[in-house]
Amino acid sequence: EVQLVESGGGLVQPGRSLRLSCAASGFTFDDYAMHWVRQAPGKGLEWVSGITWNSATIGYADSVKGRFTISRDNTKNSLYLQMNSLRAEDTALYYCAKDGTAVLDYHDYWGQGTLVTVSS
Amino acid sequence: EIVMTQSPATLSVSPGERATLSCRASQIVNTNLAWYRLKPGQVPRLLIYGASSRATGIPARFSGSGSGTEFTLTISSLQSEDFAVYYCQQYNNWPLTFGGGTKVEIK
Numbered sequence: 001e002v003q004l005v006e007s008g009g010g011l012v013q014p015g016r017s018l019r020l021s022c023a024a025s026g027f028t029f030d031d032y033a034m035h036w037v038r039q040a041p042g043k044g045l046e047w048v049s050g051i052t053w054n055s056a057t058i059g060y061a062d063s064v065k066g067r068f069t070i071s072r073d074n075t076k077n078s079l080y081l082q083m084n085s086l087r088a089e090d091t092a093l094y095y096c097a098k099d100g101t102a103v104l105d106y107h108d109y110w111g112q113g114t115l116v117t118v119s120s
Numbered sequence: 121e122i123v124m125t126q127s128p129a130t131l132s133v134s135p136g137e138r139a140t141l142s143c144r145a146s147q148i149v150n151t152n153l154a155w156y157r158l159k160p161g162q163v164p165r166l167l168i169y170g171a172s173s174r175a176t177g178i179p180a181r182f183s184g185s186g187s188g189t190e191f192t193l194t195i196s197s198l199q200s201e202d203f204a205v206y207y208c209q210q211y212n213n214w215p216l217t218f219g220g221g222t223k224v225e226i227k
Contacts, residue, residue: 035216037164044205044207044218044219044220044221045156045158045164045207045209045218045221046218047209047215047216047217047218050216059214059215059216060215061215062121062215095163095164097164100166100169104211104214104216105152105154105169105211106154106166106169106209106211107154107156107164107166107209108166108169108175108176109166110163110164110165111163112163113163
């Protein structure tokens with residue numbers, strides 16, 4: 001059974017940093033691309049970032065480019081999102097999502113999400 | 121970036137009836153289009169990928185069609201668990217982008 005468990009969310013002040021983690025199990029982690037997707041309160045889904053199986057290709061939404069960094073450790077079956085210079089508009093539930101392929105395509109499994117609140 | 125526009129914003133349907141949801145892309149995305157269902161308090165679920173392929177475990181009442189810029193999700197006979205918000209997503213170009221969602225509510 002595919003399981004994705006996010007952690008690292010919480011309340012943080014504007015301008016500060018936070019690092020999200022996603023622990024994956026139930027599939028061969030290094031065979032698949034991975035993503036972060038978020039949903040702000042009362043809003044729709046927004047793709048944040050994606051990384052291919054070998055970290056060779058990485059993509060970001062324009063709204064987070066230059067502030068967020070995605071990475072993965074295939075030896076630990078883990079995905080990460082380093083979030084710097086956080087803004088109030090980054091407040092959202094952040095989902096870790098598995099890709100259906102090794103490259104950046106659709107998301108076939110999602111975690112429960114971790115809540116990030118940016119507020120002073 | 122490619123803008124995905126979903127219509128209608130809200131669809132009122134009776135249980136057992138058919139629902140048709142639309143998604144339009146601002147540029148050609150070929151068939152690199154997915155549909156997801158999101159219920160309050162639950163994890164998003166992949167329904168359709170490649171515009172028309174059902175994901176694992178998705179019942180046959182869900183079907184997807186379209187290519188290029190115009191796409192449709194059809195639910196042939198709405199069940200109670202289908203009253204939710206549906207999102208389309210293109211993965212032909214970066215950044216990947218979602219539509220604004222269609223809420224399917226009980227009539």
